[in-house]
Amino acid sequence: MHKGYLCLVLHAHLPFVRHPEEENFLEENWLYEAITETYIPLIQVFEKLVEDHVDFRVTMSLTPTLASMLQDELLQNRYIRHINKLIELAEKEVQRTGYDPKFHSLALMYYGKFAEARDIFVDKYKKDLVSAFKKFQDLGYLEILASCATHGFLPILSVNPSDAQAQVKVGVDHYKKTFGRDPLGFWLPECGYTPGVDNFLAEAGIKYFFVDSHGIINADPAPRHSVYAPLYCPSGVAAFGRDSESSKQVWSSKEGYPGDPDYREYYRDIGHELEYDYIKPYIHPIGFRINTGLKYWRITGDTDYKEPYVPEWAKEKAAMHAGNFMFNREKQIEHVAYHMDRKPMIISPYDAELFGHWWFEGPMWIDFLIRKIAYDQNTIKLATPSDYLKEYPVNQLSVPSISTWGYKGYNEVWLEGSNDWIYRHLHVAGERMQELAAKFSNCMEKGKNDLARRALNQAARELLLAQASDWPFIMKTGTMVEYAQKRVKLHINRFTHIYKDMLAGSVDREWLEAVESRDNIFSDMDCAKYYSKTYQAAI
């Protein structure tokens, strides 16, 4: 009989990056790389587990921005172009390395992976990977979480409650439309929680969400069971706390598994290494070198000297690390269960893109872990938070502490010298959106004034896009800063354009249509109504 539960949470998210105005847009590669390296390998792992009748429960988010991009026709077709190009490069590499046994097998491996990825994308799922994840949810293996519309950082956005509320409700409605059911759980972007946020979740019918460890540990009153059992917020929504021990084993770049010498080195890519004229068709058309995804070296050690990657060694290590992870969770559960009147649950959330993109062997590790948990032990069992609440509907009532999963645990990552300037604009735009929604409330119904309704909805979309937590995060980390700055400025500018037009009483149709075709996220949702009085925040 098992003594406790492990809840594996994969948070899959990318910001909305879609540039129809340019044929090749560098930042769109984030999506294409993640499809090839993370989403498709995960789908393959799940496929195989289902095929082998392995029982498993995994909790996963697929944010509205990511799901929208995965379902966008332009991006789907561009991905096919991207993967075709990669296959062509891999073919050339197979030939080029013909006399170099160390790399020839690796070139063949990549060729095989890319060809499989194309088959899965084009033939199996007809370009719609969201349908793959939906399938696993409908089969009862995945529990997909809802999330904010555009990954808005709620602790700061909730200065205007209407902004936080719209982020939650647009996200939940998008989920219902995408997955054909009501969401039970919610992923708070960056685990950013502040009391009151749970009220919006409760209103949207959400049953649980996740906070970082100190959100639970510092809750008031003190939690009886630490992070090993959920707390109910006063709103009745359950908060599950991240377990830091299991997180560290996977996350940490120093002590964590992904830093093992046998694993593939991320930083050595043929896009940066091969002779310029040869690689030129596969890097950015302007000519600067970028990662291609073909990487031939293993981490080797903390040195610039690298040795060729050996897939068999890496696989062996992934199996070993999965075993080690499981063993540690068993010990942890045994230890904690003695002090509890119920079975403990360990919450292990990770960014999904860690697996495959950064940690090449990550999907394999998940596969080994799930199989080992199913067959090699009886102490822990995989479960989702809703499974847990169903078994234990009685939990302690307390108020989780303000917290995020960012550096130092609070708002600092998203609020510091490099990015604090954006909030002035976000907050004013949020108020102005409310003003528009109030002033033009009777334009929002279909058929009244179509142009005005479209302008209002587009204003709401621009506001939502400006609010993504990705922009301040990128500004803080210091790479591609200019792009993030431009995105915030662009959406604030477009929003203000519509705001001024509406107040002046006239809308420029051609301009509006051009903007609609670019920022087409949530194009079939009436986003403005989420800001109207009938949606007035409760706090």
Next chain:
Amino acid sequence: MKKIKLKKRAPIERVYRNGREAIVRGAKRKIKTKPSLPAAPKPLAAAIEPSCAIQERKSASPIAVNEYELPSYDTTSRITLIPKDPSWIYAYWEIADSSIEDVKRQLGGNLDGTKFIVRMYDVTCKDFNGFNANHWFDIEVGRYSNNWYINIWNDNASYCGEIGMLHNSGRFFPMARSNFAHTPRSSSSNRFEEIWMDISHEIATEEAGRGWSRPSPTPRRGEAAVQYDAAGRFSYSSVSKRRKIYLTEADLRAYYSKLSPLLRDMMFSRISRKKLYRYLYSDMSGREWKDLLYFRRLAGANYGRKVMIGASEFAYLGGSENLLGGASEFVQPDKKRKFFFEIGTELIVYGRTEPDAEVKLGDKKVGLRSDGTFSMRFALPDGKIPLPFTAISGDKAEIKKISTTVERKTE
């Protein structure tokens, strides 16, 4: 001392400009409306007549969609506080020229001896009305600064700020008042009483239409987690009978209003929803205490350093901060490395024959261009590479062979 100053202040009149609360000095005494938390609701909606008279406008050509200019908002004074961590609050503000004019008028047209300040009120556990702060302090800011990081000396506190001008005489002329900002706790709570809540009714009523039921290959877990007494109240096994108190929603509200006015307001919205929750209150003793202490020790061991600001270890505990994670990590990082030097060698073999001929390298066919030329490119590791080429004429009548060997040697 400070509080006395506060009492001397002339009454304040609240006006709403452009949806934002602004404060002006009123000449006559007025009874203020009670502000609600966290921010005063914006009375915009009531004031505005909904309309829908939007015309279509001809566009200027060419259409400019990619504009990056940011708007300015300096026609209205405003201030906003955002908590950054347990000991810092970020404040940003706008000062409108008209607000300065207002002050100037009140001072008889002379601004000598005034300075711009942000006044920070500690309103922890207060229903702030402008006069009942626990304490307050001022920060001098320049006319042209518009944001500040403010150090707060205790965590878990509520603050409200005002931007305004302070005169030498001690008179303060506020121009705008902020939202209420609450800083996070930096340590665990000392409140140990327990309230338990049961949502099983809700699960039961909602189960059919939602994801609660899983078409699972495993049998449903059969453990009955909740028992009910004769009165239909749930009981929670580890709480002894003696210490059980069943709570109503009103009890809960009273409890939370002690914690903070913010939470009290949140409870109001809960009650209006009439969910089927049940509550149970208990104190702890004996075994429960022991377990609690165990978890507190555990928390200390695992998280102690983590929740402290500036702990280096925490740097890689946070998901987004981690080297491995977050969307922006898809950006190609500029990996800093020391002086390095690498060489690679590649081999290009090229040749030509009749366009309809067939060329083979070993037993593999080589693709010819339409003019009969071909070229191949190979990585060239150390060692000998044999290149046995064969050409067969289009009519299969003639065969020519060229074998060559290339050697690379790195010393």
